[in-house]
Amino acid sequence: MNFSGKTIWITGASSGIGRAVAIEISKNRAHLILSGRNETALLEVAEKCVQNGSTAETLAFDLGDEVSVNNAVQYILSRKVEIDALYQFGGISQRSFAVETPLYVDRKIFEVNYFGAVTLARAVLPGMINNGGGHIAVTSSIVGKFGFPYRSSYSASKHALHGFFESLQAENANKNIRVSVIIPGRIKTGISVNAIDKHGNQHSKIDDGQNKGMPAEESAKIICRKLKKEKKEILVGGKEIMMVHIRRFLPALYYNLAPKIKPL
Numbered sequence: 001m002n003f004s005g006k007t008i009w010i011t012g013a014s015s016g017i018g019r020a021v022a023i024e025i026s027k028n029r030a031h032l033i034l035s036g037r038n039e040t041a042l043l044e045v046a047e048k049c050v051q052n053g054s055t056a057e058t059l060a061f062d063l064g065d066e067v068s069v070n071n072a073v074q075y076i077l078s079r080k081v082e083i084d085a086l087y088q089f090g091g092i093s094q095r096s097f098a099v100e101t102p103l104y105v106d107r108k109i110f111e112v113n114y115f116g117a118v119t120l121a122r123a124v125l126p127g128m129i130n131n132g133g134g135h136i137a138v139t140s141s142i143v144g145k146f147g148f149p150y151r152s153s154y155s156a157s158k159h160a161l162h163g164f165f166e167s168l169q170a171e172n173a174n175k176n177i178r179v180s181v182i183i184p185g186r187i188k189t190g191i192s193v194n195a196i197d198k199h200g201n202q203h204s205k206i207d208d209g210q211n212k213g214m215p216a217e218e219s220a221k222i223i224c225r226k227l228k229k230e231k232k233e234i235l236v237g238g239k240e241i242m243m244v245h246i247r248r249f250l251p252a253l254y255y256n257l258a259p260k261i262k263p264l
Contacts, residue, residue, distance in 0.1 A: 133176025185237020
């Protein structure tokens with residue numbers, strides 16, 4: 001998709017990859033709707049986007065709150081905004097073993113990562129179809145392709161995104177609906193800081209592996225280049241993304257390596 005002149009709704013735009021992608025896209029004179037929980041941070045991103053030659057507005061809401069998500073959806077629908085693209089980067093990670101994680105933590109992770117993304121996609125889909133098509137992208141993870149220690153529910157929520165959005169693509173391919181699944185590895189963002197532990201509390205520290213990851217700005221350039229080409233899957237990261245290929249082509253090696261992976 002050529003971003004110029006398009007209306008693009010970006011979630012998770014207040015920080016991390018979503019923020020970096022919004023700023024990168026804004027160099028193309030688009031109209032951006034920027035969403036996230038932190039209104040102050042969104043306004044700062046919007047200012048940068050305007051400086052880059054785009055127009056930008058903010059719509060703050062919480063992906064983990066069903067009422068908040070539905071209010072955002074109703075606001076967009078009530079304005080009859082023609083959304084050309086929905087790029088979803090909002091999400092929450094996990095730092096706890098499966099055996100010690102209570103169900104309410106599992107549900108919280110799914111509420112943010114899966115149900116929030118699904119609700120927004122379903123909301124914009126009819127309008128996209130009526131307008132002749134559109135592009136939907138959702139952010140998974142390399143652990144959406146394989147299981148990983150200390151990430152059981154996070155990994156499961158990302159696996160679920162693949163199933164839903166691949167099905168959405170298959171159902172609507174003849175209606176010019178294009179779907180991309182973004183699959184980051186270790187990108188240097190605050191995702192580990194904001195991850196939740198077995199009690200549902202914030203992890204509050206950056207993992208060593210995350211801290212050495214690809215800068216978000218560098219990842220955004222790769223992601224945007226591939227979003228323009230509407231790639232079905234967008235892998236981005238360092239050498240850790242090799243695990244995706246190992247899991248696919250050398251499953252026995254993956255099963256040997258997975259228990260030995262350092263999760264932090």
